[in-house]
Amino acid sequence: MKKIKFIILSCFLVLISGFSCTKDEKLKTEFNIEAVDTGDGWQISSLASEGFNESSFRTAVIPLFDECNYITATSMVVVRNGKLVAEAYMRDFQGRYQKRQIQSATKCITSLVIGIALEKSYFTDLDQKLYSLIPEAFDEDVRKREITLRHLLTMNSGLKFSNEEIAEELFMKRPKDINRYILSKPLFAMPGAGFNYRDCDPQLLSGAIRKQTGLPLDSIANKYLFKPLGITDYFWERNADGDSWASEALFMRPRDMAKIGQLVLNKGKWNGDQLVSEEWIDLSTSTQSDPNAGQPADKRVTFGYYWRIQPGGVAIEANGSGGQQILIIPGKNLVIVYTCEPYVKSQFSLATALYNITNSIINSMTN
Amino acid sequence: MDYYSNAFYSFAKYGLYMVHDLSQIKANKVSNTNLFSLNYNIKEIIMKEKSSSILFFIIGIMVVSISEVFGQSSNDPANHGNFFKVGIPIVHHQVKDALIAPLRWAGIGSGLGLSYMSTGPEVIHEVSLIMSVSGLKNRYKYTGYALEVSLGYTFSCMVIPAVFGSTIYLGPYIRWDGKTNFFKDWDDSHIYWFSTYEFGPSLKWSKDYKEKQNILFTMQLPFVALVSRPPENQYIDQPPLIKPSYYFKSLNKDLRLVTLNNYFSFRLQADYSYQIKSGNMIGGSWLFDYKSCKLPRYTFLVTNTLMINYYKFFGKKQMK
Numbered sequence: 001m002k003k004i005k006f007i008i009l010s011c012f013l014v015l016i017s018g019f020s021c022t023k024d025e026k027l028k029t030e031f032n033i034e035a036v037d038t039g040d041g042w043q044i045s046s047l048a049s050e051g052f053n054e055s056s057f058r059t060a061v062i063p064l065f066d067e068c069n070y071i072t073a074t075s076m077v078v079v080r081n082g083k084l085v086a087e088a089y090m091r092d093f094q095g096r097y098q099k100r101q102i103q104s105a106t107k108c109i110t111s112l113v114i115g116i117a118l119e120k121s122y123f124t125d126l127d128q129k130l131y132s133l134i135p136e137a138f139d140e141d142v143r144k145r146e147i148t149l150r151h152l153l154t155m156n157s158g159l160k161f162s163n164e165e166i167a168e169e170l171f172m173k174r175p176k177d178i179n180r181y182i183l184s185k186p187l188f189a190m191p192g193a194g195f196n197y198r199d200c201d202p203q204l205l206s207g208a209i210r211k212q213t214g215l216p217l218d219s220i221a222n223k224y225l226f227k228p229l230g231i232t233d234y235f236w237e238r239n240a241d242g243d244s245w246a247s248e249a250l251f252m253r254p255r256d257m258a259k260i261g262q263l264v265l266n267k268g269k270w271n272g273d274q275l276v277s278e279e280w281i282d283l284s285t286s287t288q289s290d291p292n293a294g295q296p297a298d299k300r301v302t303f304g305y306y307w308r309i310q311p312g313g314v315a316i317e318a319n320g321s322g323g324q325q326i327l328i329i330p331g332k333n334l335v336i337v338y339t340c341e342p343y344v345k346s347q348f349s350l351a352t353a354l355y356n357i358t359n360s361i362i363n364s365m366t367n
Numbered sequence: 368m369d370y371y372s373n374a375f376y377s378f379a380k381y382g383l384y385m386v387h388d389l390s391q392i393k394a395n396k397v398s399n400t401n402l403f404s405l406n407y408n409i410k411e412i413i414m415k416e417k418s419s420s421i422l423f424f425i426i427g428i429m430v431v432s433i434s435e436v437f438g439q440s441s442n443d444p445a446n447h448g449n450f451f452k453v454g455i456p457i458v459h460h461q462v463k464d465a466l467i468a469p470l471r472w473a474g475i476g477s478g479l480g481l482s483y484m485s486t487g488p489e490v491i492h493e494v495s496l497i498m499s500v501s502g503l504k505n506r507y508k509y510t511g512y513a514l515e516v517s518l519g520y521t522f523s524c525m526v527i528p529a530v531f532g533s534t535i536y537l538g539p540y541i542r543w544d545g546k547t548n549f550f551k552d553w554d555d556s557h558i559y560w561f562s563t564y565e566f567g568p569s570l571k572w573s574k575d576y577k578e579k580q581n582i583l584f585t586m587q588l589p590f591v592a593l594v595s596r597p598p599e600n601q602y603i604d605q606p607p608l609i610k611p612s613y614y615f616k617s618l619n620k621d622l623r624l625v626t627l628n629n630y631f632s633f634r635l636q637a638d639y640s641y642q643i644k645s646g647n648m649i650g651g652s653w654l655f656d657y658k659s660c661k662l663p664r665y666t667f668l669v670t671n672t673l674m675i676n677y678y679k680f681f682g683k684k685q686m687k
Binding site for chain 2 (some may be wrong): 348
């Protein structure tokens, strides 16, 4: 009898243990690309009305719902002729209400805010020296006093501070005065000597704008950019100093990212209001740095003021690590937004793979 | 037995007061609160709602419940015995966390289990600590790690004596479970923790076999808990590996008082022990831990632990 009891007891325990193995559920949602009117300011239209072959379009974006190659893709928004024609949230149908970390695409928002600040005369011009704005952050190396706003917008400061070092030093050691910490780094080249992709240069702009306006970058963005665009649900992280992280700490909804893209496509206009000057849009989205000068012209990607420009200017992009993209294709009157898992290692990043989807979307156009 | 009945009644009564107190706060002080989303930021409660009495009340329940019963049990010190338990666990850890991706991450690990138990004729005091490290993997072979620490105290008093060959104990427990997950390939910039302080009733059922063997079942279900989870949007909160104190701070950041509406947890445990010689026993344990929480987004953890134990007795009388 005792043996039977023992066996029953053992079976009970084994059963509980067995049932506790949870199911590995499907990660992606069912295919759904229908654009929905949520009252956030977007006008909704159909794919066919805006010049897409619906069937080809569907075929083009199906891979985003794939659980293998595009596993980390989380959302896509397509806007044509100023109207939202398709949106997909591959993880969660509620994804349209979720803010996504847009990573380095944040820099392009910073660029827009600098344009606004210039127009509002918070800065004299792009050749204004950073030293005239935040002298207290500089050390005794007088060469650094030559750094101008233009140098920072073109990632030309010459400061020896790589992004890997930033991750380790700024986010882990958390120095009290970030501007002073960045400017304490030695120069590896004279300011203006050459483009070098980095996060520290936009960050210094964040310090400068706060000094001039008395408000952090995100507050200026909210006042002059986000509110007029109807962007209310966002999160822009600040550092311990109170400065916004200007390079990569903005969380936005995908539909709101598309508004930024449409604003640039409209040369700074939104609903008839000129939020950012047309001159600034033209300047910041045209080639200012040419780090790939040796490459053939048809393959040469250049940079504006943080905007990435495809060869021949066919597309302007705000790009973020992992596959965050705001793609503006002026020739097609088209804006495409993608978001992906933001922190995956580079081998899992969709940054390049998404171009295949974009090409297929463009090919699905009938006009 | 009358005394224990009274003690149990007191315990239940204070529990009801506590629920009543929470309801009052919810009704009177927390506006715009959904009926089914009773959760408070503990700092807000203390600083803004000025209801720190809730916290003291929870502690008070434990103190009062324990002290009322403890006095009775200590009358006969000759029956007391203490033992120390060391165990080597094999842990199967499963986690889903919508904060990162609602994928199932699972893996096996090991660690160390320590326990000190003081037993009287009708009461048991137990302090236990389990620490483990598990490797994690999802279906795409993305890897990660889980670190777990569980530190708890359980007070049990006998409610049904060994009339039918088994004994049932009931009493409160309080436990801290600090569970930290690193998703190495998917997100190597952040840690995702799930830290809880639980308080609730603990039920034990004990049965001796042939004077040398014992089976002990334990079930614990929290009344209330304090939960700490990472923020929904986290950017610079990268784990500074150079500062170990960061982990303790994170695990206690923004603790929120939660109830069954948004937090559910239970623990089942079965212990088998066999006396190999006087003062020494060996045995095995199976421990099943389930936790789910909706803050800030849905997550759950399931842990199965098998443990090989060695027991060393102290005290005037050794247990069978």
